[in-house]
Amino acid sequence: MSRLTGWWRNRSSAAKVELYTRWSFHFFMAIEALALLGALGTAPGPVAAVLVLPVLAHPVLCGLLSSRALDWVLGHRERPARQASAVAALTVVIVAALLALQAAGQTGDGNATPMIVVNTVAFAVGVLSLALAKVRHMVLLPVAAAVLAGLPTAAVRPPAEAAGYAAGVFVTSLLLTFTCGFSAWLLKTVYELDRARELQAQLAVAEERLRFGRDLHDVMGRNLAVIALKSELAVQLARRERPEAVDQMIEVQRIARESQREVRDVVRGYREADLGVELEGARGVLAAAGMDCRVEVEAGRVLRPEVQSALGWVVREATTNVLRHGDARSCVIRLTVPAEGEGGAAAGDGGLTLDVENDGAPDAPAGPPGSGLAGLRERLAALDGTLEAGPLGDGRFRLRARIPGRQLRGLEVRA
Structure with a gap:
């Protein structure tokens, strides 16, 4: 059929x-x-x-x-x-x-x-x-x-x-x-x-790049100007054999280290994603696109920041793919943490599974994997996790991310 x-x-x-x-x-x-x-x-x-x-x-x-x-x-x-x-x-x-x-x-x-x-x-x-x-x-x-x-x-x-x-x-x-x-x-x-x-998706990417560029400029612009000024002052003091030149170079070294830390903070903020925010964002974006989006998450569970970040990027990339590459009418995002001994090998150790499934997959054979999925696999690999993506038949497509239980030791259950 x-x-x-x-x-x-x-x-x-x-x-x-x-x-x-x-x-x-x-x-x-x-x-x-x-x-x-x-x-x-x-x-x-x-x-x-x-x-x-x-x-x-x-x-x-x-x-x-x-x-x-x-x-x-x-x-x-x-x-x-x-x-x-x-x-x-x-x-x-x-x-x-x-x-x-x-x-x-x-x-x-x-x-x-x-x-x-x-x-x-x-x-x-x-x-x-x-x-x-x-x-x-x-x-x-x-x-x-x-x-x-x-x-x-x-x-x-x-x-x-x-x-x-x-x-x-x-x-x-x-x-x-x-x-x-x-x-x-x-x-x-x-x-x-x-x-x-399509242009809206491209503009969103361009806007994020501009935001990152602006943040990086705000961090580095002032500090580099101060470093250049103090270095010039240190040179002048050194030529006069003034001992204050050492103090100025120590200050330059301190500012350089502070700049390095601030750049790390900018990059970390750019690369991290909050899982709760991404789930709500996916629900809103897909609903605005006319799709029936259901988000099913086990209540009362808090994940470590690095796990949330990796799963948040999975949700973001999957949502983007649903909007760009398919013609879906419904989408289900399901996050499950099975109990001990349930499911298969990946779930038997208390591992976590995130499924993003939609009904807009074309019947044509899938092309080579894109850079987005490759980036997700790299993020999950840091947590010993895996990523699977492929059609299920009847026009449905599923992206599944798994993280083993040994990486969820920071998982807390609220009373």
Whole structure:
């Protein structure tokens, strides 16, 4: 079953909307073809003989124009001006041929002629609106189509009938113009939101790097300026053989050691992550992305800072991967500390397990591991821990971090 549905599930949300939109337009063209062929079936022989080829070609050209116009809307190609001109010209030819046959008395008194005129013009106006960039130009299309269909008809038919042609063309064209224009706008907006989410993730990384740079500058800027000043003073005193030069160099040495300690504090703050904060942050971020996120943690347990830091980075990286690489609808983050003898080998010694599982895994084979997972394995390796990541089937993916019980001796249980 996964092979049959993989072509759909492996697509992003934006790609799914695009596929749905394109096939909706193809379905419209199929409706037009069936409607026109049905009308031709009730038309007199001369009408059917003259219009059968143009009527068959019109839905095909409309379908081609809709596909090319959607590519233009998404920025993949230039505006399809030639295809739009071909659709407009073929529509004019069909309507002109019908009016000429009607003037010659060959169309009879049936409903074939109004049906062909209204359907041909309305579907043409709908797909032509996809090739327009401004809404006011789209609104003018149904008005122009109604005028161009009503005036020539008034020359060969009674005014009331011509007005009926114009009204039918206007209402149908306006409806299809709104449907096509809204579909194109929606598709473009979905892709813009998808790109915005990617940019948001990149900006978050860039912001963290800038924060680290600012912290490092604040720590080192002042101290380096003081070191340079005192070193210059020590040089001047040494040239004068003043004993105060030694005191100044001792002060430089003290400031250098203090700077080294402050840099360690900055790096430690940058590399450490609090597990509780990361769990709440993951819940909030995934919920904001429209996912059902559940966090299951055994209550009343406090972990050593280094264990919390490692697990906090696991939660952060897993959350980032869920947002970037999948199309998940639900996610479960589960932290368990089994009792003695429970579970497998990793859990039998009272070890800790952190699972992050979601249902947005693609069916395609996974690529080579990225630097994020490699960094997590390094952090866990310092605690003799392990990291496993892979699909579970049915579109689910799990990232599991294990830390053995001998590393949890600082674990406390609150009363």
